[in-house]
Amino acid sequence: MKVWLRYIAGLSVMLFGFFGAWLLITGGEASLNHIALSDDSLSVRLPEDDKQAKRELEKARQTLTKIKPSAPYIVIDTHANILTFRTENSIFLKATCSTGSGGELTDSNTGRRWIFTTPRGAFRVTTKLVEPWWRKPDWAFIEENESIPRDPNKRLDPEMLGEYALGFGDDYFIHGTLYERLLGVNVTHGCVRLGSDDLEKLYKAVEIGTLIYIF
Amino acid sequence: MFFKKQQLVSILCGFLVCAVPWSCEGKGPKAGSDEHQRDKKWDRHGAELEYRLIQAELRLARSEGLYLVLDMAREEFQLKLKGALVWNYPINAVNTDSQELQEFGERFLGDKGRVVRCLSGKHLFTAQDKTPDSVLAVVGEVVKVDPELLQRDVPARFQLLWGSGLTLEVRTDIVGKPKSPLKSTLMEFRHALRRPFGEAYLSVKMHPDDAITFYQAARVDLPTILRPSVLTTD
Numbered sequence: 001m002k003v004w005l006r007y008i009a010g011l012s013v014m015l016f017g018f019f020g021a022w023l024l025i026t027g028g029e030a031s032l033n034h035i036a037l038s039d040d041s042l043s044v045r046l047p048e049d050d051k052q053a054k055r056e057l058e059k060a061r062q063t064l065t066k067i068k069p070s071a072p073y074i075v076i077d078t079h080a081n082i083l084t085f086r087t088e089n090s091i092f093l094k095a096t097c098s099t100g101s102g103g104e105l106t107d108s109n110t111g112r113r114w115i116f117t118t119p120r121g122a123f124r125v126t127t128k129l130v131e132p133w134w135r136k137p138d139w140a141f142i143e144e145n146e147s148i149p150r151d152p153n154k155r156l157d158p159e160m161l162g163e164y165a166l167g168f169g170d171d172y173f174i175h176g177t178l179y180e181r182l183l184g185v186n187v188t189h190g191c192v193r194l195g196s197d198d199l200e201k202l203y204k205a206v207e208i209g210t211l212i213y214i215f
Numbered sequence: 216m217f218f219k220k221q222q223l224v225s226i227l228c229g230f231l232v233c234a235v236p237w238s239c240e241g242k243g244p245k246a247g248s249d250e251h252q253r254d255k256k257w258d259r260h261g262a263e264l265e266y267r268l269i270q271a272e273l274r275l276a277r278s279e280g281l282y283l284v285l286d287m288a289r290e291e292f293q294l295k296l297k298g299a300l301v302w303n304y305p306i307n308a309v310n311t312d313s314q315e316l317q318e319f320g321e322r323f324l325g326d327k328g329r330v331v332r333c334l335s336g337k338h339l340f341t342a343q344d345k346t347p348d349s350v351l352a353v354v355g356e357v358v359k360v361d362p363e364l365l366q367r368d369v370p371a372r373f374q375l376l377w378g379s380g381l382t383l384e385v386r387t388d389i390v391g392k393p394k395s396p397l398k399s400t401l402m403e404f405r406h407a408l409r410r411p412f413g414e415a416y417l418s419v420k421m422h423p424d425d426a427i428t429f430y431q432a433a434r435v436d437l438p439t440i441l442r443p444s445v446l447t448t449d
Contacts, residue, residue, distance in 0.1 A: 015386070022442065042267070045266075050259075054257070056266070057262055057265065057269075061269060063273060064272060066365075067273065067276050067277075068298045068299060068300075069298075073299060074297075075302070077301070078430035079367075079428045079430075079432060080424050080425075080431075082424070084299075084426075088299075088300045101358070101360040101364050103359075111407055121296070121297075122296065122299070124438045153397055154270075182358070183352060186365055187365065211299070213296045213297065213299050213301050215294055215432060
């Protein structure tokens with residue numbers, strides 16, 4: 001009986017070892033999601049007829065070209081804190097910026113919660129402002145442990161945003177800063193800060209409707 | 216009449232038989248031969264590959280997420296969002312003499328010509344802090360943010376994995392501190408075990424600033440398209 005037990009235990013250890021080695025070799029590979037995406041790409045086929053196939057291929061090429069931006073666009077890299085104004089083949093401006101910290105703030109009185117991240121995705125420049133004034137939101141007072149003013153004029157700050165601001169998304173801006181030494185660090189509440197020289201160049205170069213890609 | 220009716224008909228038929236091809240020589244036969252030439256050039260396999268590549272990219276460009284393109288033709292890494300190029304960097308292979316890049320491309324496509332794969336893993340071996348902790352402690356106090364949130368790793372060496380033995384190793388010229396040494400040892404061990412089963416291992420050099428972007432943006436599940444160096448279509 002004991003001998004059989006030993007055999008079983010030995011076999012289990014061996015199987016466990018093989019399984020461990022197998023996991024080490026293949027571990028972390030294709031999940032079901034991966035397989036679905038990869039296999040989908042394999043099932044795409046051109047029509048059998050050559051003429052139709054050529055037409056279909058040309059149509060696909062044109063669709064791909066159309067999907068790409070036709071005018072210069074802004075790219076904001078939140079990982080390296082770099083803003084570029086570019087086309088696919090040329091970079092017209094490359095500047096160090098600051099983007100959202102990812103920090104959180106909770107109002108202990110009301111339980112309201114903010115997460116300070118820069119939104120990601122594709123946007124368009126919706127406004128171009130000169131000498132913008134910052135209308136401080138509630139979180140700016142809560143963060144400083146100050147009471148939220150009832151007088152809207154007490155929310156206005158004429159200096160914080162620098163000389164220009166470009167609006168995008170849901171009340172976000174590319175704007176200037178009083179703290180240029182912090183450029184390159186993720187310190188903002190979601191907006192994108194730029195140095196004054198780069199901001200001026202960007203303001204002059206872009207138009208309303210310019211695409212902004214943030215990743 | 217010099218000719219009989221039957222002779223006249225046969226002469227006319229003969230004239231027509233000779234004249235029709237001659238009259239069409241300027242257009243039809245030449246066009247036909249061009250068509251023939253084009254058909255000869257039309258590479259069905261290459262066209263199918265390009266079509267799959269375009270359809271895969273269109274699908275990803277219509278989604279909300281970022282995707283990576285390994286462009287073997289331009290020898291470039293490209294990050295794209297909604298079809299727009301948002302970051303690119305040349306593929307600077309460490310071993311310039313080796314066939315690593317070609318082997319990587321071939322293994323990625325496999326026998327079936329698979330143009331899309333998803334990133335299945337990444338590992339940071341060594342890295343350096345972007346900003347000294349002491350500086351961030353002060354900054355964190357000023358901007359009221361946890362200093363740990365402000366810190367960024369500047370990768371010195373990291374690996375991206377796509378499964379099926381596809382490994383990309385990225386190195387920068389900075390000296391970094393080891394990150395999770397136990398996992399690093401396991402990764403090295405795993406490579407040693409894999410090697411006999413075959414793997415494509417591409418090692419590249421990158422500027423530290425770009426390595427930050429690449430490492431951070433390359434999250435697990437990142438869709439990756441491989442654009443082969445040659446697409447043999449007309």
